[in-house]
Amino acid sequence: xxxxRGLILRRxxxxxxxxxxxxxxxxxxxxxxxxxxxVTLLNGARALSPHIFTQITPPPGSExxxxxxxxxxALMSILGVLIGAPLGIAAGTYLAEFAERRPVxxxxxxxVNDILLSAPSIxxxxxxxxxxxxxxxxxxxxxxxxxxxLIVLPVVVRTTDETLRLVPNMMxxxxxSLGIPRWKVTMQVLYRAALPGILTGxxxxxxxxxxxxxxxxxxxxxxxxxxxxxxxxxxxxPVIIFQFAMSPYDSWISLAWAGAFVVTIVVLVxxxxxxxFLLKNRMDANA
Amino acid sequence: xxVSATVSPALGAEAAQARDRSxxxxxxxxxxxxxxxGAATLVLLVLGGAALSMLWGGRLAFQTFGWHFILxxxxxxxxxxxxxxxxxxxxxxxxxxxxxxxxxVSFGIALFLTEIAPGWLQGPIAxxxxxxxxxxSIIYGMWGxxxxxxxxxxxVLPWVNDHLGPAPWIGVLFRGPPLGIGMLTAGIxxxxxxIPFISSVMRDVFxxxxxxxxxxxxxxxxxxxxxVWKVVLPYTRSAVVGGIFLGxxxxxxxxxxxxxxxxxxxxxxxxxxxxxxxxxxTIANEFTEADSDLYLSSLIALGFLxxxxxxxxxxxxxxxxxxxxxREGR
Numbered sequence: 001x002x003x004x005r006g007l008i009l010r011r012x013x014x015x016x017x018x019x020x021x022x023x024x025x026x027x028x029x030x031x032x033x034x035x036x037x038x039v040t041l042l043n044g045a046r047a048l049s050p051h052i053f054t055q056i057t058p059p060p061g062s063e064x065x066x067x068x069x070x071x072x073x074a075l076m077s078i079l080g081v082l083i084g085a086p087l088g089i090a091a092g093t094y095l096a097e098f099a100e101r102r103p104v105x106x107x108x109x110x111x112v113n114d115i116l117l118s119a120p121s122i123x124x125x126x127x128x129x130x131x132x133x134x135x136x137x138x139x140x141x142x143x144x145x146x147x148x149x150l151i152v153l154p155v156v157v158r159t160t161d162e163t164l165r166l167v168p169n170m171m172x173x174x175x176x177s178l179g180i181p182r183w184k185v186t187m188q189v190l191y192r193a194a195l196p197g198i199l200t201g202x203x204x205x206x207x208x209x210x211x212x213x214x215x216x217x218x219x220x221x222x223x224x225x226x227x228x229x230x231x232x233x234x235x236x237x238p239v240i241i242f243q244f245a246m247s248p249y250d251s252w253i254s255l256a257w258a259g260a261f262v263v264t265i266v267v268l269v270x271x272x273x274x275x276x277f278l279l280k281n282r283m284d285a286n287a
Numbered sequence: 288x289x290v291s292a293t294v295s296p297a298l299g300a301e302a303a304q305a306r307d308r309s310x311x312x313x314x315x316x317x318x319x320x321x322x323x324x325g326a327a328t329l330v331l332l333v334l335g336g337a338a339l340s341m342l343w344g345g346r347l348a349f350q351t352f353g354w355h356f357i358l359x360x361x362x363x364x365x366x367x368x369x370x371x372x373x374x375x376x377x378x379x380x381x382x383x384x385x386x387x388x389x390x391x392v393s394f395g396i397a398l399f400l401t402e403i404a405p406g407w408l409q410g411p412i413a414x415x416x417x418x419x420x421x422x423x424s425i426i427y428g429m430w431g432x433x434x435x436x437x438x439x440x441x442x443v444l445p446w447v448n449d450h451l452g453p454a455p456w457i458g459v460l461f462r463g464p465p466l467g468i469g470m471l472t473a474g475i476x477x478x479x480x481x482i483p484f485i486s487s488v489m490r491d492v493f494x495x496x497x498x499x500x501x502x503x504x505x506x507x508x509x510x511x512x513x514x515v516w517k518v519v520l521p522y523t524r525s526a527v528v529g530g531i532f533l534g535x536x537x538x539x540x541x542x543x544x545x546x547x548x549x550x551x552x553x554x555x556x557x558x559x560x561x562x563x564x565x566x567x568x569t570i571a572n573e574f575t576e577a578d579s580d581l582y583l584s585s586l587i588a589l590g591f592l593x594x595x596x597x598x599x600x601x602x603x604x605x606x607x608x609x610x611x612x613x614r615e616g617r
Contacts, residue, residue: 120540211423
């Protein structure tokens with residue numbers, strides 16, 4: 001039998017130890033964030049110059065910029081969101097508003113969507129490769145945009161579904177009691193109420209595809225030259241980073257850092273901005 | 288109808304108009320519904336289509352090698368023989384290392400965020416940890432290659448060699464040249480990448496524990512740690528396991544970061560310090576080099592295996608998380 005005093009000391013000791021370890025774990029997690037951001041931003045800032053935005057990717061050993069990759073990334077991301085977001089909003093609306101009579105079907109789609117949300121993006125790239133690139137016969141920016149759209153889709157489905165479910169039922173009842181058809185209620189009443197949440201989802205989806213690399217390797221491939229043709233191989237910043245960072249040339253590695261800087265800034269602005277936007281709207285709604 | 292026959296003609300026209308309008312509105316409503324249903328069905332089609340298309344794309348490899356595709360460790364593009372044991376092994380081992388690091392750290396962070404930190408600190412710290420999840424994989428890769436790999440080979444691996452290398456049994460895992468790139472480094476980077484996913488699930492489910500349960504334990508004189516270990520954790524067990532599986536699913540499929548730090552070497556070695564390969568890294572590295580149908584098919588077959596494994600892991604994760612949601616009555 002243990003003495004009561006010893007027992008108390010032991011329990012207090014383990015309590016304090018757990019608190020210290022919990023704090024240490026948090027500092028451990030945060031230190032990686034700080035380390036990664038400092039390394040990326042410092043190296044990137046050093047490599048940054050106006051050429052990045054005006055010149056195209058150079059051959060090995062010479063100077064250049066990332067203009068073609070930046071434009072390629074921007075076009076594919078925008079096209080990806082333009083394809084993925086409307087489909088996601090439509091599917092999310094179905095789940096939240098129109099599936100009440102088919103609960104099993106609804107829960108199945110929610111379940112599958114949640115899986116898709118965490119599925120490896122490389123697999124989605126391979127999927128688009130087999131169904132599109134192989135059939136068409138060549139790599140293209142359009143294929144890249146489709147792959148990115150498949151990554152945006154589940155994010156938007158989830159946020160739309162969740163936001164619409166938060167819209168008070170009173171709004172639906174008030175609108176329907178005026179005899180307005182459901183599609184008009186959805187488009188003109190519910191979407192208006194849920195707009196901040198849906199927009200946040202779209203922004204988060206955009207943030208997610210901004211740094212996506214793996215799916216583009218099999219779909220958009222890469223392009224060292226200026227190209228306005230999205231139906232051909234298209235350069236993108238992440239793929240250029242991958243190619244240049246693994247190379248032995250200093251000028252290429254420096255450009256890879258510049259690319260990493262741009263990608264990190266865009267992603268941070270988008271994801272922090274999306275959350276701040278949502279937070280502000282929630283507070284306005286509560287006020 | 289009979290009603291319109293008994294009232295004035297003007298009213299009858301109006302009623303007919305209203306009928307027309309309500310009919311056209313019903314049509315529009317059902318059209319709208321079908322469009323939405325189509326979009327929702329697309330979600331199912333993407334998942335099913337991805338699995339089937341990769342099975343179809345990898346059929347040549349599966350037919351040619353059969354079970355040897357999984358069991359053989361001979362990956363030889365020149366000799367046109369493809370056995371995927373090395374990448375499969377690499378994926379499993381690097382993910383296992385990642386989970387060994389991420390699970391205790393995530394638990395610590397969740398503990399800190401729910402029980403230790405003062406209220407004003409919880410939000411900012413949680414947001415900062417979530418930012419870790421937002422950083423793109425390719426950035427982890429570059430940081431890993433240029434910053435973390437040198438750090439590992441200069442400071443960590445020599446120590447590991449000296450202190451863990453001579454240990455019995457497990458020593459063989461930690462002996463090897465301190466290259467920096469390799470299974471251990473990849474596992475650590477993966478661990479960092481999945482910490483935000485696991486810790487945010489843990490934090491969310493810890494918050495769902497009814498206050499009355501915790502207060503009862505405190506009233507009996509429990510310490511904070513005893514409340515967490517004996518009340519909070521048992522109550523949230525299935526969701527915590529779900530969160531861990533969610534992190535595991537992420538780790539298994541992570542591509543770019545691993546590609547940078549794993550070394551792309553098709554050799555099997557017991558040491559965690561040696562370069563290796565993973566399924567995703569193999570596909571990313573070699574896809575553009577695939578010069579024969581069999582090579583390409585083998586890579587797609589690898590993608591199929593990865594997809595099936597992550598699907599199973601993620602499905603388990605969602606089922607475990609779903610149980611908690613239902614108990615809460617949500």
